[in-house]
Amino acid sequence: MERPLTQHIHPDGTTRTLREYVKTGGYRCLQRLSSGLAPKDLQRLVTDAGLRGRGGGGFLTGTKWSFVPMGADAPKPKYIVANGDEMEPGTFKDRVLMEGDPHGLVEGMILAGYAIDAEVGYIFLRGEYHLSAQRLTEAIAEAYAAGYLGTPLPGTGFRFDLHLHASAGRYICGEETALINALEGKRAVPRAKPPFPQTVGLWGKPTVVQNVETLYNIPHIVNQGSDWYHRLSRTQDGGTKIYGISGRVANPGWWELPLGTTAREVLEQHAGGMADGVCFRGLLPGGISTAFMTEEHLDLPLDFSSIPPEIGRLGTATMIVLDDHTCPVGFVLNLEKFFARESCGWCTPCREGLPWVAKLLMSFEEGRATSEDLSLLKMHTKWLAPGHTFCGLAPGAMAPLQSALKYFHDDFERHISTRGCPWSKKSSQQKVLV
Amino acid sequence: MLSEIERRELEDAVKHYPDKRGAAIDALLTIQRRRGWISDDTLFEIAQFLEITAEDLDSVATFYNLVFRKPVGRHVAFMCDSISCWIKGCEQVQEQIKKLYDVDLGQTTSDGRLTVLPIACLGQCERAPALLIDQDVYGNVTPEKIEQIVEKYK
Ligand SMILES: Cc1cc2nc3c(=O)[nH]c(=O)nc-3n(C[C@H](O)[C@H](O)[C@H](O)COP(=O)(O)O)c2cc1C
Ligand code: SF4
Ligand code: FES
Numbered sequence: 020m021e022r023p024l025t026q027h028i029h030p031d032g033t034t035r036t037l038r039e040y041v042k043t044g045g046y047r048c049l050q051r052l053s054s055g056l057a058p059k060d061l062q063r064l065v066t067d068a069g070l071r072g073r074g075g076g077g078f079l080t081g082t083k084w085s086f087v088p089m090g091a092d093a094p095k096p097k098y099i100v101a102n103g104d105e106m107e108p109g110t111f112k113d114r115v116l117m118e119g120d121p122h123g124l125v126e127g128m129i130l131a132g133y134a135i136d137a138e139v140g141y142i143f144l145r146g147e148y149h150l151s152a153q154r155l156t157e158a159i160a161e162a163y164a165a166g167y168l169g170t171p172l173p174g175t176g177f178r179f180d181l182h183l184h185a186s187a188g189r190y191i192c193g194e195e196t197a198l199i200n201a202l203e204g205k206r207a208v209p210r211a212k213p214p215f216p217q218t219v220g221l222w223g224k225p226t227v228v229q230n231v232e233t234l235y236n237i238p239h240i241v242n243q244g245s246d247w248y249h250r251l252s253r254t255q256d257g258g259t260k261i262y263g264i265s266g267r268v269a270n271p272g273w274w275e276l277p278l279g280t281t282a283r284e285v286l287e288q289h290a291g292g293m294a295d296g297v298c299f300r301g302l303l304p305g306g307i308s309t310a311f312m313t314e315e316h317l318d319l320p321l322d323f324s325s326i327p328p329e330i331g332r333l334g335t336a337t338m339i340v341l342d343d344h345t346c347p348v349g350f351v352l353n354l355e356k357f358f359a360r361e362s363c364g365w366c367t368p369c370r371e372g373l374p375w376v377a378k379l380l381m382s383f384e385e386g387r388a389t390s391e392d393l394s395l396l397k398m399h400t401k402w403l404a405p406g407h408t409f410c411g412l413a414p415g416a417m418a419p420l421q422s423a424l425k426y427f428h429d430d431f432e433r434h435i436s437t438r439g440c441p442w443s444k445k446s447s448q449q450k451v452l453v
Numbered sequence: 454m455l456s457e458i459e460r461r462e463l464e465d466a467v468k469h470y471p472d473k474r475g476a477a478i479d480a481l482l483t484i485q486r487r488r489g490w491i492s493d494d495t496l497f498e499i500a501q502f503l504e505i506t507a508e509d510l511d512s513v514a515t516f517y518n519l520v521f522r523k524p525v526g527r528h529v530a531f532m533c534d535s536i537s538c539w540i541k542g543c544e545q546v547q548e549q550i551k552k553l554y555d556v557d558l559g560q561t562t563s564d565g566r567l568t569v570l571p572i573a574c575l576g577q578c579e580r581a582p583a584l585l586i587d588q589d590v591y592g593n594v595t596p597e598k599i600e601q602i603v604e605k606y607k
Binding site: 105106109110150182186187190201203204222243263264266271272273276307326339341342345350353354361419 | 476
């Protein structure tokens, strides 16, 4: 099984230097740009490969690039931005890549920049990733010294500059238009779309924001072609994916696997099943903005096209497992407290709705909830549904809640009928405070 | 007043952006690394450098989690309280910190040694519960291990 993104990452956690990276074929594909691969050709290659954005949305990368104005009349400068905010709880895949192989991101940025003719790139990195920051800073300096950055690529006239921006922390910075405001030194509130960043983005110029893992795929597509890239996957979406798992499983971790691997394989073969003494109840397939999956969904291929929308979506593919010693209501309360705290406050339904949801869930945990509170929770999943709020944060917050109300309905009811949390004695969890 | 070194660091930060304002967040974090936190006076000095109003800069400073507008201790412990860490017992770790050092989340020990703050998922979920002290990450933290960890920070 091929693992193009991670095969060279050192198991001992040390980073890879420029020398090592070049030895395994790194920066080799820049020569193809020099020998005549035009930006349009690169765009077509990525489109044919079927690369879908790994930031959670699964948008086709080639299609996104096709909206960027090209040619001599296009506004200048254009920008390419790597989204390394990675604050989605349960998600740690971009960190693995940036710490283990920082030059892969630099090379991916150069190529993506070339494809849309962007002369400046920013890596937007969450502020708590100190090790990634240190290693990326070193890698960028090495790439400047080696002439990959800051000097025109031979035969192309294309010169690319790359900067690292450390964020000052807020989950909403991961939303691409909020991220653009943060990069401009403003409060990270989302912007109205349209206009989309591809035409009006950073400082009003065409801008493409791309998840870190997405960018790591690009050098491999250029080197080995779109057919090879398709063959890596088991489904119609191209490539491999970093799948991760956390919670009470025997062996939490991450693995680069073909897209379309099932949750059961990740859980049972790679993570070694559940931890001793606990049983599986459900999982969030990719961060906390995705809907629960239960036993009946474990054999679905996990990719961007195979999960029916009424069941959910893949998200970041780093799963969080709910076990039978953990209260599902307490679990969802933890999620909604996160969303309430991280709401940017820009639009009313989210700013007011999420704290309300958290308080309602709290009343279940404290034994004060009535069946009316249950209906109120259900109503919120409609009030904060897609289209009712300014950005995707609040609808994302409703995905685990709505599905929990469906699959764990009896557990909510039991909190009402027994006036408290049935897990509060059995489990080791303490009382949760809003 | 901004020191010579601080001014030079800010000038370096500005180079990465087409205008000075773009460096607002970098500037706040850069000066905070030297001074520990952003006092009103500091805020004025940075705003003056960036050629924006202090009110404008404060709207930015108060938005972000990692900019401190109040004094913090010599060390800052960020306790992840997101889902994977919650499942694995981050609350017990926090209880233990409270017992040992008499601080709640959001507070600083009376000797000014340690500030404890909650933080969103640190991206270390495979070794939950996780904790960040200054720039050091700790995983698989337990109430039993926490004293030994914190004792490294005087
Ligand atoms: C609230 C919110 C948070 C987000 N956080 C991230 C993030 O941390 N990293 C990321 O790559 N995308 C995040 N996204 C998605 C981005 O807006 C954007 O779609 C993505 O970076 C595009 O890259 P891709 O096409 O390569 O996936 C977030 C979206 C929302 C609504
Ligand atoms: S949905 Fe929430 S996070 Fe998004 S703009 Fe509205 S208040 Fe801000
Ligand atoms: S949930 Fe704590 S590190 Fe991810």
